[in-house]
Amino acid sequence: MAFQTLDSIPAGQQHHVTRVALAGVLGDRLVELGFTPGAPVQLLRRAPFGGPLQVQVRDFVLSLRRADAQAIHTEQAA
């Protein structure tokens, strides 16, 4: 099944993380914040003019730039 990336999913739709395809410290950091395979994730909203995203992973709400969110692969929850 084709994966989606966190920056492109519709706001409010429930997804699961499948993979953090980002090497190095930033990728490590995302995993430590809870972006582990299977973790529930949701795009809450996008800031206007190409600004960052507001994202909820597990119980944690954070902001994330679109370019970074692109490296987070997701799959729509059943």
Added chain:
Amino acid sequence: MSADTATASRPLEVALAGNPNTGKTTLFNALTGARAHVGNYPGITVERRVGMHDAAGQPWRVTDLPGCYSLSAHSPEEEIAHHALTGRTEDPIPDVVVVVVDAANVARNLLLLLQIAEIGRPVLVALNMMDAARKEGIEIDVAALQRELGCLVVPMVAARGDGIEALNEAVAEVAAHPERGRITETAWPQPVTDAIDKAREVLARFSLQRPPESNGGVLWWLATDPDVADAEAPGLGTALLQAVPRPDDPTQDPRRLATVARFTRIDALLSRCVKRHIVTTSGRSERVDRVLLHPGLGAVLFILAMTALFQAVFAGAQPAVDLVESGMGALSDLARTHLPDNLLRDVLIDGVLAGVSGTLVFLPQILMLFLGISLLEDSGYLARTAYLVDQLMARIGLPGKAFVPLLSAYACAVPAIMATRTMPDRRDRLLTIMVAPLMSCSARLPVYTLVTAAVFAHQAPIWGIFSLGGLVVTAMYALGFLLAILSAFVLRRTAIKGGGAPLLLEMPPYRWPRWRNVARMLVDRARLFLTQTGTVIVALTVILWALMTFPRQGLDPDLRTARETHAQTLQEPARADALAALEREDAQVKLQNSVAGRIGHAIEPTIAPLGFDWRIGIGLVGSFAAREVLVPIMGQVFGRGSQADIDDRYAADVGKTMANSGALTPLKGLSLMVFFAIAMQCLSTLATIRRETNSWGWPIFAVFYLNSLAWLMSFAVYQIGTRLGFA
């Protein structure tokens, strides 16, 4: 009295660890009351907070570790947290680590708990904000959680003081029986155990002074930044990276597999003791965000909030500033009348008291700004402001978190630079500190008034409506802003390479600010500023006073006596006028003969191309104290007398005197304004940069780059203007 006096005489070392926004600070404040010491860890600007707590039996010495999401050192906070837990800071190794866990966000918080337990410290959980979790519909079976984790779990509402007694008992129990504070090791997958074995061999070769005590400790060194490992033992970071290279597929990196294994364990155990531990939407905060982060309404509310903050700093603090100024002025007058007229009196009044006054005068703005910031931060809105402006700020090369500090810099760079503490990335923060002085602060206004009143006031309005002076002042604001963008761009590629940290910013649930936390933060800020920045300001003020005072050569004594004698023959009020004029002239000559006066002379060749003569040169030296001081110094140099109260009328009067003497023309005035818009003429800002960067290198760099830039811009204005036929 305990029989074991050795134990009783030593307080129990308790460290508070936890993620940001877990109420860790609230718990620290509840435990230690007012008896806490706030300072910095040496060499870096991570705050170190230590306080005493009277627990029955044995008192605790509580260290509030910096808030962090993980222990692996990707940030100074995490590095310090690890180093403090392993005895690498000035504090002793903690006997017990209280891991503060947000009951509404358990999974992510438990990651840190596992990491701390892994490195071998006895832990217990303070499960905080139980009330908020309950409101979010999260039910936690504390007994089951305690069973699953194997360490003690104390449910708390630290803000109300609920659970402190139970925490006292739990800490005492773990102190007496450290094995009660252990958590069984996570079942690592094969690649992780292999990596641990390889890393252990490497670590053995380097024979560290404090070798890791456990598998988890080895894993920490493996997962940490190579720089941090190299700082511990040269070559260690590289050797670890060679022994356990990062694979092409980042998801197969043992460092990450370890994190995933911890989360797998956490998810499994939480499924047995937390109901609804995965919430789809945080109800209440999400509803507030729908308004506050709305593309239209949210933007309007943001602008309103920022305007209110700016007004509070810019105008709201003014009455208190006036009060400080008049109070200190009265104190100086009192000292002047009651102390014998000698050098000691002068150094006391014009050096020390002036420095103290120059410190205190910033306090109202600092308190106002930090009141605003702590309300924004405590409520959860500060993180939202960064989200809202991130894209806008990215265009000028700075992160969203730089917005509030730079906005405040339009009032004053001193509190603005202090406010950069909210910025997590060191380089972003440094960059913001370096460009903040370019924002046109309120101290520049008297200088602008001096010039515009003298040379632009009588010019015809542009298109009949815009006064030329007003336009020029507006242009100065724009110039500062544009140069800030340009400087950020250049510095990012030269002196402060890298940075541009990813925006991984927690947006915590909205909460009512805790007044106790706000008050505590204000007291801490004020105390740090007065003791650490204030002392530098006083010292620099005394030095500057000495430069402007010695060698104390006034009017020729014979001439002075002759004129005094002559004045005595006059009738009042002519006599008083003549004596006052004599005093002004004496002060003028003294200043011209002083070291500062001589420096003014000496630098004339370098500032002549900007249109400044040596008299303005003295002003440039003297106004290093603070920009607005240019006005009374020019008053003294041009024989109009110096005046403490720098109002518009006085500034205009001084400016006109300068214009009449030819020192100021429209072009020279413009050049002077451009110079002051850019130059670092403020020793208080320097003292603050020194304090906030923990170095003298950065403040010196700031003076060098800003004053060079000021010189170049003024040079361009004056030379091009002259060529174009302006005067």
